Each structure stands twice: as C-alpha cells, then as structure tokens.
Amino acid sequence: MEKTNTVIRGIATSATRSTSAISESKIIHVIAVKTVMEPNGGLFVDLVQVVLSTPTPGSEIYHTLDGSDPNEGSRRFGHALSLSATGIVLKDIAIHPDMHHSDLAVSNDFTVVATALTFDPLAGTYIGQVEVNIVSTMAGSAILCTTDGSVPTESSAVCLMLVVVTQTDTMIKVVATKDGMSVSAVASLAAAFVIKGMSPVVSPNGGTFTESGKVVLSCSNRPPRSTGRWMAPCPRPRPRSTLSPL
Numbered sequence: 561m562e563k564t565n566t567v568i569r570g571i572a573t574s575a576t577r578s579t580s581a582i583s584e585s586k587i588i589h590v591i592a593v594k595t596v597m598e599p600n601g602g603l604f605v606d607l608v609q610v611v612l613s614t615p616t617p618g619s620e621i622y623h624t625l626d627g628s629d630p631n632e633g634s635r636r637f638g639h640a641l642s643l644s645a646t647g648i649v650l651k652d653i654a655i656h657p658d659m660h661h662s663d664l665a666v667s668n669d670f671t672v673v674a675t676a677l678t679f680d681p682l683a684g685t686y687i688g689q690v691e692v693n694i695v696s697t698m699a700g701s702a703i704l705c706t707t708d709g710s711v712p713t714e715s716s717a718v719c720l721m722l723v724v725v726t727q728t729d730t731m732i733k734v735v736a737t738k739d740g741m742s743v744s745a746v747a748s749l750a751a752a753f754v755i756k757g758m759s760p761v762v763s764p765n766g767g768t769f770t771e772s773g774k775v776v777l778s779c780s781n782r783p784p785r786s787t788g789r790w791m792a793p794c795p796r797p798r799p800r801s802t803l804s805p806l
Contacts, residue, residue, distance in 0.1 A: 592616040592654040592662040601668025605744075606675050606698060607644040612637045614654040614662070623652035629664060645740030646671050674701050674736040674744035683751040687758050689726045692749075694719060694734055701744075705734040711746055728755045 572580035593616045621637040622630040654662035675698040705719035709731040736744040
C-alpha cells in the first residue's frame with residue numbers, strides 16, 4: 561500500500577454459499593519515510609557540504625536554514641548544501657504526492673570555524689630583524705594577533721599579514737575571524753625569534769701605521785638586503801687611538 565487515506569473494501573464468495581457482507585477497513589495512512597542528513601551537525605573548517613536523502617521513491621525533499629519549519633513552498637533540495645556559518649539549523653521533510661509528509665528532520669548544531677593561519681618563517685635566529693609572513697587561505701578573513709605570547713581573542717589587535725620583528729623573545733600568536741564563522745584555532749610560532757645586532761665594522765681593519773693610528777668601530781644602518789627595511793641608527797662611532805706595533 562503506497563497511497564495514503566486508502567479504504568479497503570472486500571467481500572467473500574463461495575461456490576456453495578451466498579456472497580458475504582462487505583467488509584470495510586478504517587482509513588489507512590501512509591507516511592513518507594523521514595529523511596537522512598549526512599553529515600548531521602559537527603565541527604568543520606571553512607565550510608561543510610550536507611547531503612539530504614530519502615528512502616521513499618518519488619519523494620521530494622524541502623528544507624529551510626533559518627529555523628522555520630519547511631513546507632511545499634520551501635526550497636527544494638537538489639544538490640549538496642554548502643554551509644559556511646556557525647549556528648545554522650537545517651530542517652527538512654520528504655513530500656510524496658500520494659503520502660502524508662514525512663516527520664520533520666532537524667539537524668544537530670553545525671559549527672564552522674575559520675581556517676587556521678600559518679607562518680613563514682616559523683622560528684630562527686636573525687640579524688637586525690625578520691619579516692614574518694602570516695599566511696591565510698581564506699578570503700575575507702581578518703587576522704588578530706598578539707606578540708607577547710598571550711592567546712589572541714576577538715578583542716585583540718588586527719595584524720597585517722607581514723609582521724616585522726626587531727626584538728628577541730617575540731612570540732607571535734594569531735587567529736582568523738570571518739563574519740558568521742567561529743574563530744579559528746590559535747596558530748603560534750614554533751619558538752620565539754632570536755634577533756642579534758649586526759657586528760660592528762672595524763676601519764681600518766689592521767695594517768701598519770707610523771707612530772699611531774685612528775681606528776673607528778661602526779655599524780651599518782641597514783639590515784641585510786633580504787629584509788629591505790631601515791633599522792634604528794647605530795650609536796655614533798667613537799674613534800680610538802692606538803700605537804702601531806713595531
């Protein structure tokens with residue numbers, strides 16, 4: 561029996577007896593089978609694709625994403641649903657032309673978090689300074705960071721994707737946020753950076769002098785070319801007089 565509101569009537573016949581009285585069943589209700597969601601809630605990164613299915617042949621699935629109950633006027637399911645926000649409640653029903661609507665299916669909670677960030681480089685020892693690239697693969701996300709080792713929150717400062725580190729023991733931690741999504745997992749450096757000062761330049765560097773010589777110790781005001789940024793000026797050079805060896 562595949563049609564709802566059906567009433568069955570029957571009689572019994574026999575070659576030696578008269579036909580029986582008509583027997584009539586009560587109304588038979590046939591309900592479409594409840595739909596299946598895959599996956600049904602959970603924690604996901606960036607987005608999740610949800611597939612709805614029904615084991616009742618000939619049924620159509622109608623769904624909502626705003627918490628309201630679906631009906632024939634709701635959106636009909638045709639392909640996987642891409643959910644990219646936290647807190648969405650998916651509801652759906654199966655509707656068959658010859659059956660009562662299926663029971664309402666309500667999803668578990670979907671939590672979608674922003675993609676975690678990465679660093680380049682992760683750690684190391686550098687002369688003068690180092691430029692740290694914060695790498696994000698999610699368009700439209702904001703980067704929140706701290707440089708004192710504390711865990712960033714939604715109230716932390718917004719970071720640029722390029723952070724210039726000039727002090728030893730700087731520990732960068734970052735999270736990504738995006739409208740509608742939960743905050744990403746915390747990304748942190750593998751270890752604090754070690755920033756060394758540039759070695760001074762001795763001028764002249766050795767040689768033979770008459771009676772005395774003037775030697776100047778100085779340092780460059782530029783870090784290595786790979787960084788391409790100015791540093792704070794070095795202290796003013798101080799000449800030192802010395803007698804040359806005989």
